[in-house]
Amino acid sequence: MTTEDAVTAPGATEAAVSAAAVSEEAVDTVTRQAVDSLSATADPRLRDLLTALVRHLHAFARETRLTQAEWERAVGFLAATGQACTDTRQEFILLSDVLGLSMLVETVHGHSAPGTTESTVLGPFHLTKSPARELGDSIDLVGDGEPCVVSGRVRAADGTALPGAVVDVWQADPHGFYDVQRPDAQPPGNGRGLFTADTAGAFWFRTCLPGPYPIPTDGPVGTLLEACGRHPYRPAHIHFVAKADGHAPVTTHIFVAGGAHLDSDAVFAVKDSLVKDFIPTDDPCLAREFGVPNPFRHARFDLVLERA
Known part of the structure; x- marks a missing residue:
């Protein structure tokens, strides 16, 4: 629920509006801090790539309301993809x-x-x-x-x-x-x-x-x-x-x-x-x-x- 949803929802309370605003602000803060942490990256191209990556990943998580269980499953999938790679098999290229x-x-x-x-x-x-x-x-x-x-x-x-x-x-x-x-x-x-x-x-x-x-x-x-x-x-x-x-x-x-x-x-x-x-x-x-x-x-x- 966005701040606007909380305001317009029937029976919305001031507490609900406040909670939604705090939640949205907290999410924005995490993304801003993650992006700001990259500001000292010496290689400008690497800095641009990582900044865009963080922004898009965070936007994906927000858009899909990614759950903790889904995130853990994704991490497990990526780990398994790396473990499947050998000298004669490149599972990450296959994934790409x-x-x-x-x-x-x-x-x-x-x-x-x-x-x-x-x-x-x-x-x-x-x-x-x-x-x-x-x-x-x-x-x-x-x-x-x-x-x-x-x-x-x-x-x-x-x-x-x-x-x-x-x-x-x-x-x-x-x-x-x-x-x-x-x-x-x-x-x-x-x-x-x-x-x-x-x-x-x-x-x-x-x-x-x-x-x-x-x-x-x-x-x-x-x-x-x-x-x-x-x-x-x-x-x-x-x-x-x-x-x-x-x-x-x-x-x-x-x-x-x-x-x-x-x-x-x-x-x-x-x-x-x-x-x-x-x-x-x-x-x-x-x-x-x-x-x-x-x-x-x-x-x-x-x-x-x-x-x-």
Whole structure:
């Protein structure tokens, strides 16, 4: 009840009005004191971030009338999220992803100059270093999926090739698992590769068609999704990070056109420009040239970088 409610409520007493006013003043005092305590923070950006965080957290608690039991449950959830993190699993990134925060930060700060590749989330599985590979190498070290070739160029928005650009790729296997999730079934580095574009800015590699998959649901984030009645699935995709001298790096995906969950990605990362055809190709000569069985899938994707 606000002070105004107490005043206008039928039968309101002076004591009720006074109690409401005191309560509101006490709440304001706590927030003011917490904000004031940050005034000596030496780093101005840190001071601004913490000040805004305190104000928004306090406003959330006031708006929702957060109870002590709810606060304790939230603290327990965050503690469990931290405890679920390992060298090969980042539950906090996963939490940020499913709340849309990762995509929001990427949208606010992502590179979206006209004609450049749109950015999207890094995801929680870029935890191990991709092995350096030669152009045309396969990142599929298991070979139990539909063969696929991905090719493209790294260039500037004006079409200028960016020779020597570095292209880092990683993906799930056809069953929807990354190498770090199933070390008993996938060798380290499966589905990963670090490629250097040629003098024309071109790159290409062999792989398998990735499958859609559920994000890990055996931890706190999975419990949260279940409580919200949300599914955990991501559409099939391949991750890219492209870098070139004098240009801003881009973190992005390509999504397999026509696949499931494109309209309900659990981490809100799908953008129309990143949905690409993985074209069924029946061409024995081209298959021999690429070094893949025929028929195969072929996806073409140019990475267009913004000047730094």
